[in-house]
Amino acid sequence: MAKLPPRERILDAAEELFSREGIKAVGVQAIASRADTTKMALYRHFATKDALVEEWLRIVAADYTAVFDRLEEAHPDEPRAQILGIARFIADGLPEISHRGCPFINSIAELPDRTHPARRLIEAHKANQMRQLTDLCARAGLSDPDEAATEITFVLEGAQVSTQNGSVEHAGERLMRIVEAVLDRHSAPKAAR
Structure with missing residues (x-):
């Protein structure tokens, strides 16, 4: 099965982590890791x-x-x-x-x-x-x-x-x-x- 594009993976990871742990408790690195991407890639799709x-x-x-x-x-x-x-x-x-x-x-x-x-x-x-x-x-x-x-x-x-x-x-x-x-x-x- 083809992997989702990075933006969708980032959003899926953010949804999972924010829902489970909260916004403040989740760092950008955790989202990038969960999305199987890098912080740099995350920041290419989302400025902050x-x-x-x-x-x-x-x-x-x-x-x-x-x-x-x-x-x-x-x-x-x-x-x-x-x-x-x-x-x-x-x-x-x-x-x-x-x-x-x-x-x-x-x-x-x-x-x-x-x-x-x-x-x-x-x-x-x-x-x-x-x-x-x-x-x-x-x-x-x-x-x-x-x-x-x-x-x-x-x-x-x-x-x-x-x-x-x-x-x-x-x-x-x-x-x-x-x-x-x-x-x-x-x-x-x-x-x-």
């Missing part, structure tokens, strides 16, 4: 480690954005099914992140400078997700789309952190029940509340 971190997070963000696109394609004109699909995606991914956690949450913790390009990328990605979720809640006819999207976001993010720290058992099942309850509560007529 920060540029590599930003590109890695751009790819992770694109993967999450693709979930929204796939769900829209799979469930056109069914915003509730799309919202539940997003929750299912997170719930199903919880075992995978249990050892290290959400790459965005962890990266934000390691990038306290709000002007850092990777930090700005995460913030823009999260803001876009919130807009998309709010739009889905509005299209689902929920009484307060912004509040429903906020509650769902808190549940999705909280489930990831709770899985990482091991404080909640059966987090995926519970996440799904809570998201369904949020949708049901915001779908109920105001007089019934």
